[in-house]
Amino acid sequence: MYAEQIHEYLNNFFKETNCDILEDEGFLLSVQLTVDMDKRIMNRPFYWQYIEATNSEPNPARLNLITDRSKMQTPFMGEMIHFGSGRLHQIFKTTKELGSFVKMYHSIDQNLENPMLIPFLCVNYKVSYLSDQTKEVLYSLGINLINGQIEDHFHEFVSQQNLQSTMPKNVYCLDFIIKPARGIERLDSMIQQIIQNDDHSWAEEAKARWEKELEVLNYFYDGVEEKPESYEVEKKALEERFNPRIKVEIINGGLFYLK
Amino acid sequence: MIIERFSNWREGFTERLEHDGPWDSWTLYKMSYETEKMNLIPDFSGLQAPKLLTNIQLLPHQVEAAQTVIEKMNGKAILADEVGLGKTIEAGLIMKEYMIRGIVKKVLILVPASLQNQWVTELNVRFFIPAIAYRKNTPIEHYDVMVMSMDTAKKSPHREKIYEQNYDMIIIDEAHKLKNHKTQIYEFVQSLKKKFCLLLTATPIQNDVFEIFYLVSLLKPGHLGNYETFQASFSATKNSIDGEKYLKELVNQVMVRNRRQDTGIEWKTRKVHTIPVRFTEEERRVYDMIGELKTVSSIFSSSFTMVTLLKEMCSSKEATYLTLNKMMQKGISNEEKEYIDMIMDKLANLEVNSKAEKVLEIVKNADDKVIIFTEYRATQAFLQWYLHSQGISSVLFNGKFSKSKRDWVRQLFRERDQVLIATESGGEGINLQFCHHVINYDLPWNPMKLEQRIGRVHRLGQEEDVHIYNLAIENTIEQKILDLLESKIDVFEKVVGDLDDILARKA
Numbered sequence: 001m002y003a004e005q006i007h008e009y010l011n012n013f014f015k016e017t018n019c020d021i022l023e024d025e026g027f028l029l030s031v032q033l034t035v036d037m038d039k040r041i042m043n044r045p046f047y048w049q050y051i052e053a054t055n056s057e058p059n060p061a062r063l064n065l066i067t068d069r070s071k072m073q074t075p076f077m078g079e080m081i082h083f084g085s086g087r088l089h090q091i092f093k094t095t096k097e098l099g100s101f102v103k104m105y106h107s108i109d110q111n112l113e114n115p116m117l118i119p120f121l122c123v124n125y126k127v128s129y130l131s132d133q134t135k136e137v138l139y140s141l142g143i144n145l146i147n148g149q150i151e152d153h154f155h156e157f158v159s160q161q162n163l164q165s166t167m168p169k170n171v172y173c174l175d176f177i178i179k180p181a182r183g184i185e186r187l188d189s190m191i192q193q194i195i196q197n198d199d200h201s202w203a204e205e206a207k208a209r210w211e212k213e214l215e216v217l218n219y220f221y222d223g224v225e226e227k228p229e230s231y232e233v234e235k236k237a238l239e240e241r242f243n244p245r246i247k248v249e250i251i252n253g254g255l256f257y258l259k
Numbered sequence: 260m261i262i263e264r265f266s267n268w269r270e271g272f273t274e275r276l277e278h279d280g281p282w283d284s285w286t287l288y289k290m291s292y293e294t295e296k297m298n299l300i301p302d303f304s305g306l307q308a309p310k311l312l313t314n315i316q317l318l319p320h321q322v323e324a325a326q327t328v329i330e331k332m333n334g335k336a337i338l339a340d341e342v343g344l345g346k347t348i349e350a351g352l353i354m355k356e357y358m359i360r361g362i363v364k365k366v367l368i369l370v371p372a373s374l375q376n377q378w379v380t381e382l383n384v385r386f387f388i389p390a391i392a393y394r395k396n397t398p399i400e401h402y403d404v405m406v407m408s409m410d411t412a413k414k415s416p417h418r419e420k421i422y423e424q425n426y427d428m429i430i431i432d433e434a435h436k437l438k439n440h441k442t443q444i445y446e447f448v449q450s451l452k453k454k455f456c457l458l459l460t461a462t463p464i465q466n467d468v469f470e471i472f473y474l475v476s477l478l479k480p481g482h483l484g485n486y487e488t489f490q491a492s493f494s495a496t497k498n499s500i501d502g503e504k505y506l507k508e509l510v511n512q513v514m515v516r517n518r519r520q521d522t523g524i525e526w527k528t529r530k531v532h533t534i535p536v537r538f539t540e541e542e543r544r545v546y547d548m549i550g551e552l553k554t555v556s557s558i559f560s561s562s563f564t565m566v567t568l569l570k571e572m573c574s575s576k577e578a579t580y581l582t583l584n585k586m587m588q589k590g591i592s593n594e595e596k597e598y599i600d601m602i603m604d605k606l607a608n609l610e611v612n613s614k615a616e617k618v619l620e621i622v623k624n625a626d627d628k629v630i631i632f633t634e635y636r637a638t639q640a641f642l643q644w645y646l647h648s649q650g651i652s653s654v655l656f657n658g659k660f661s662k663s664k665r666d667w668v669r670q671l672f673r674e675r676d677q678v679l680i681a682t683e684s685g686g687e688g689i690n691l692q693f694c695h696h697v698i699n700y701d702l703p704w705n706p707m708k709l710e711q712r713i714g715r716v717h718r719l720g721q722e723e724d725v726h727i728y729n730l731a732i733e734n735t736i737e738q739k740i741l742d743l744l745e746s747k748i749d750v751f752e753k754v755v756g757d758l759d760d761i762l763a764r765k766a
């Protein structure tokens with residue numbers, strides 16, 4: 001993420017979370033946080049505990065964020081924000097918390113006759129393959145809640161569309177035939193199927209590495225009648241290091257009424 | 260294979276469906292997906308960390324080392340770069356990569372007490388890793404990344420507290436401190452679970468080939484066989500090896516070692532001079548008298564005491580005097596007392612210290628900043644007095660100094676005094692790139708100590724050639740030390756790899 005991207009990201013984030021942007025120079029951003037946002041990104045629970053216990057006037061922080069130091073001409077007291085800084089990751093996390101569930105409608109040209117919208121359910125999955133190495137893949141699956149058809153890259157599609165969060169006027173939204181709860185199940189089993197059909201030589205390779213290191217370990221204690229505790233400890237460590245496993249995480253998802 | 264499912268998204272979504280809300284912002288929803296996409300780890304191989312580390316200029320050999328450790332050594336390795344090439348940075352990079360990939364969360368870093376704060380700062384500032392320095396009563400269960408001194412860690416109740424934690428990664432700096440398998444720290448680390456593990460040392464062999472055996476066995480038991488098979492193959496005599504090629508290959512499977520010259524950076528050369536010094540007749544007489552001590556009494560027959568005294572005599576009369584004086588306090592016979600008295604008398608009458616005169620000559624010729632290393636505190640004090648009497652100002656340094664005192668001394672040396680006189684323990688943890696001359700006033704038995712000393716000066720950031728002066732008095736024990744150092748360097752080069760010059764090369 002480059003400096004300009006970060007700047008834009010922060011700008012969008014604070015606008016979207018109703019924090020006042022007091023100054024925006026393109027490389028620095030001065031923001032007045034709301035109480036809620038202070039609690040989420042400033043890491044000062046004791047302050048808020050105190051304010052609430054004593055019923056004092058809350059004083060949420062004002063942040064001076066510098067996104068590109070190279071463009072600074074006058075000295076300015078502020079916090080450097082860059083990809084990798086703790087604050088930015090806190091903001092990423094908050095974005096995730098505040099952007100988990102949506103319900104969106106296609107915007108409709110009012111001149112259309114009998115416009116009708118079809119319900120879809122979308123779930124964005126992150127699949128991680130883990131051993132002593134990692135790989136991650138994103139899947140955005142969408143299911144048509146009328147006919148049950150499932151499509152990949154659903155997010156790429158909807159993010160290109162003109163959507164709104166309120167139902168357009170004079171529009172008829174079809175009721176779903178497949179219940180959303182059932183839809184989630186279908187998508188979950190789809191993701192399972194995708195994983196099963198994937199190439200798992202990585203897991204075989206991890207097991208082979210594990211096997212090899214175990215042989216070395218056993219050789220060290222070869223002929224030792226009563227193996228010391230350190231043997232078991234090492235063995236356990238090998239298992240934790242190499243044992244291949246798969247993790248499925250949901251990033252976010254929602255209900256979409258589309259043309 | 261087991262598929263773990265994480266997330267309570269399903270419950271949250273169902274709840275919102277029931278109440279038709281509250282629904283989240285479409286913008287934040289899209290931003291969240293984009294963030295995930297950007298932070299995705301698309302491949303098992305390659306490094307993700309470098310692009311996040313904006314506060315650090317990584318050198319190619321450091322990135323390569325990290326990649327080798329992660330991809331070829333599966334996260335367990337000895338980082339054995341020569342002093343000053345950035346082992347700490349390599350370790351930080353590896354740790355960061357595993358943390359980003361979600362494989363490592365809890366890390367324990369064991370270091371000499373003097374380096375504790377340096378590690379904490381480096382990790383926080385350069386790697387954005389929230390590391391904490393362990394002090395008494397720090398609740399270790401609350402912190403993921405802990406930097407602890409080795410001496411503290413090995414003792415109760417700290418060791419028990421550590422055993423209770425489930426660390427994903429163990430990093431040990433100055434790991435040559437673990438070369439002796441009979442020590443408490445070795446035993447402690449041996450019983451510690453080491454899922455991912457990095458041992459950092461520029462000097463994996465200091466004296467003999469068994470040190471590398473114990474070090475590797477700590478990291479990966481069995482990699483060099485067990486003790487019996489190893490001994491059978493390699494121990495004909497301790498300091499010379501037959502299967503050296505085979506051993507070197509095995510060692511290189513678990514060890515990354517960058518040398519200055521393979522870093523692609525232009526290094527200033529080090530010019531090593533052996534400076535022979537000749538005793539005056541008076542000095543020689545006292546030296547020989549000390550040599551005769553063992554015939555005078557059995558209490559001097561212990562070779563350790565004898566060697567100490569002889570080495571001290573090669574250093575300064577002050578150092579010798581202190582040890583002799585200590586002996587006088589012990590219950591010894593009148594005859595023995597008389598002989599020692601005689602030596603002490605002769606010592607007191609010595610007016611010239613030939614070695615110190617040589618030092619003066621070198622310092623004057625250098626006409627520049629000079630570091631002098633000695634093994635003895637008494638010699639250190641003497642040298643300061645002597646140089647002062649010749650109009651040369653100096654400042655003292657030793658390893659027991661606190662962080663702030665170190666910085667202060669460094670400052671004084673940089674801005675005020677021409678000479679810094681350090682004792683052995685001052686070898687670690689102070690960087691003096693602005694100095695170009697190192698005098699080894701007396702020689703340690705261990706060549707790697709010399710390397711550590713030189714490394715204070717000959718490291719990244721040095722802009723001029725570095726001159727090393729090894730002083731040795733002719734026809735004394737120092738001559739033997741020189742020979743032994745040479746044979747130890749030979750073992751190191753055969754098993755670990757080439758070394759930069761420590762001693763002057765023989766023609």
